[in-house]
Amino acid sequence: MIIRKVSLAVSVLFSIAGFAQDVAKTDFQIKPDVKISYLDSVKSSFKKDELATKVDSLWMKELVSLDIYDDLTKDIQTINSDVSVDEELPTELLKQRLQVMNEKSPFEIEYNQGLENIIKSFLKNRKKSFSRLMSLSEYYFPIFEDAFAKQNVPLEIKYLAVVESALNPKAVSKMGATGLWQFMYGTGKQYDLKIDSYIDERSDPMKATAACSEYMTKMFNIFGDWELVLASYNSGPGNVTKAIRRSGGKTKYWDIRNHLPKETQGYVPAFLATMYLFEFHKEHGINPERAVVKNFETDTVQIKSQMSFKQIADLLDMPQAQIQLLNPSYKLNVVPFYQNEAHYLRLPKDKIATFVSNEDQIYAYVKHQSQFKSLPARLALKVTPRAKNTLEKSTQDIQFYKVRKGDNLGSIADKYDCSILDLKKWNNLKSNSLALGKTIKIKSADSVVKTKEIKTPEIDKKAVEEAVASTDNKDKSGAKPLEYVVVSGDNLGSIAKKFGTTIAELKELNDLTSNNLGLGKTLVISKNAAEIEVVPAENTVAVASNSIDTFKKKATTAKNIGEDYYVKKGDSLYSISKKYPGVTISDIKKWNGIKEDDLKPGMKLKING
Incomplete structure (x- = not known):
């Protein structure tokens, strides 16, 4: 018993x-029942083209980098060909190489002391610049050669784009000349290049090169000499004709050079010096820094509805800078849609395949987004006409940005969704150069809320003002970036979902050109940690049994009572909170009397104090 x-x-x-x-x-x-966004649901339905060739890594910083353009332009305008330069290049060896170039070129390339001085000056001061230019040339030169071959223009003219714009389709001179070939507004219109509020085809590599080819052909029919054609391209055919008259009827560039405008006197020698450096770069130890996307790896698709670069980047998981590089003629980072006019989007071939296979879902998403163009997401308010004046006033406030190492006008313009011309206008800048530490003004008028599109009940005006004020204060305070260290099992998709962002935005913030992540890599999630909340924290399913919640809370508390944590290099409040289950960033701030994520190595933090 x-x-x-x-x-x-x-x-x-x-x-x-x-x-x-x-x-x-x-x-x-x-497991938490995480609500996915409409963007994620659209992308999850995309058909994938597994056979598409993966595009090469883009050297995207070159898109917005105008420093080479500034330097070369200044060199060509101020270079003195009469001043000898101390650079190791024997004169006899240079003569032999120039003779080799002359034999296979329609240009009359002859040695003279002025040309030697310019070549040596470039070798001494611009080796690094030419290394970068050669990398960019891998993308642009095939475009130029194709257009010139159709018109029987010497292929060597491609080097002129280096002299004109440093191969930057966004280059704009002080006089307003724009694009790779630096067309003035009137000349662009003369050669049927479209210029309006959305589009400037002077920045379109293919259309602008076709116009340049047409111009060169016409000028050669007039002068019959390619050096004079180049001189006319720089100073106009009228100035070349005057120089011919003043020289007593001579028709060779070197015979009339002293009668041409000062800038044009250095223009043709700079062109020939550029040709020499490209032809003999290996002999001088100049090699492309890294490869850019090749032209034959891209393709175009006709757009059926207006869409922004941001929408395209989000949908196709690619950085906006890559879209800008391939589509420089769209001035506002928007591909417009006009009735009876075709507009094309150029993309890497694998992205074209994804786009074409999923056009219906893409246009449905763009249409859906166009209905919500109003408030910034972080305000989450409905605006009435009564609140319009307050919001417009706040959104037009001027922001200030301090120039950091590696910044340039292009990268800052991209960051604040404005143009380089806007930045120059707002700050009275005459060149594209920026001094380290300089504070520049940024007007946010473009972000004014479009209240006419919103039809909602009225809300308390005071609430709107307080929300706007709190947003402004966030922007003006020293915002701390939120960072995340990649752990085993992470990928861009899981990290984006965790922090309520997109893969494209993560790539943009971290200059990533692929989806590969190294274990232990630190990713920037947001430039302002205060704006980010972990998505699962809002969407997790509540556990039915209160006893289980109590058990977890007691177990966690028991584990961490009285524990101190010493801050290590690279730590943030977020990364520390993840080390202690059940502990939040707010808890750590409260226990230690701190307000911001301003941690220093060696600092002692109380956990569950």
């Missing part, structure tokens, strides 16, 4: 233990 009672007690005890284990398992196996 006693044995039976003992057996029964033991079996009951094991049953209770088993039940407890089941409860514990239930607790820790519950």
Whole structure:
């Protein structure tokens, strides 16, 4: 009898233990029901083209880097060909190489002391610039050569784009000349290049090169000499004709050079010096820094509805800078849609395949987004006409940005969704150069809320003002970036979902050109940690049993009571909170009396103090 009672007690005890284990398992196996965004749901339905060739890594910083353009332009305008330069290049060797170039070129390339001085000056001061230019040339030169071959223009003219714009389609001179070939507004219109509020085809590599080819052909029919054609391209055919008259009817560039405008006197020698450096770059130890996307790896698709570069980048998981590089003629980072006019988007071939295979979903998403163009997401307010004046006033406030190492006008313009011309206008800048530490003004008038599109009930004006004020204060305070260290099992998709952002935005913030992540890599999630909340924290399913919640809370608290944590290099409040289950950033701030994520190595933090 006693044995039976003992057996029964033991079996009951094991049953209770088993039940407890089941409860514990239930607790820790519950997975949050995360709500996915409309963007993610659209992308999850995309058909993938697994056979598409992966595009090469883009050297995207070159898109917005105008420093080479500034330097070369200044050199060509101020270079003195009469000043000898101390650079190791024997004159006899240079003469031999120039003769080799002359034999296979329609240009008359002859040695003279002025040309030697310019070549040596470039070798001494611009080696690094030419290394970068050669990398860019891998993308642009095939475009130029194709256009020139059709018109029987010497292929060597491609080097002129280096002299004109440093191969930057966004280059704009002080006089307003624009694009790779630096067309003035009137000349662009003369050669049927479209220029309006959305589009400037002077920045379109293919259309502008076709116009340049047409111009060169016409000028050669007039002068019959390619050096004079180049001189006319720089100073106009009228100035070349005057120089011919003043020289007594001579028709060779070197004979009339002294009668040409000062800038044009250095223009043709700079062109020939550029040709020399490209032809003999290996002999001087100049090599492309890294490869850019080749032209034959891209393709175009006709756009059926207006869409922004941001929308395209989000949908196709690619950086906006890559879209800008391939589509420089769209001035506002928007591909417009006009009735009876075709507009094309150029993309890497694998992205074209994704776009074409999923056009219906893409246009549906763009249409959906166009209905919500109003407030910034972080305000989450409905605006009425009564609040319009307050919001417009706040959104037109001037922001200030301090120039950091590596910044340039292009990258800052991209960051604040404005143009380089806007930045120059707002700050009275005459060149594209920026001094380190300089504070520049940024007007946010473009972000004025389009209240006419919103039809909602009225709200309390005071609430709107307070929300706008708090947003402004966030922007003006020293915002701390939110960072995340990649752990085993992470990928861009899971990290983007965790922080309520997109893969494209993560790539943009971290200059990533692929989806590969190294273990331990630190990613910037947001430039302002205060704006980010972890998505699962808002969307997790509540656990049914209060006893399980209580059990978890007690277990966590018991583990961490009285514990101190010493801050290590690279730590943030977020990364520290993840080390202690159940502990939040707000908890750590409260326990230690701190307001911002301003941590220093060695600092002691109380956990559950």
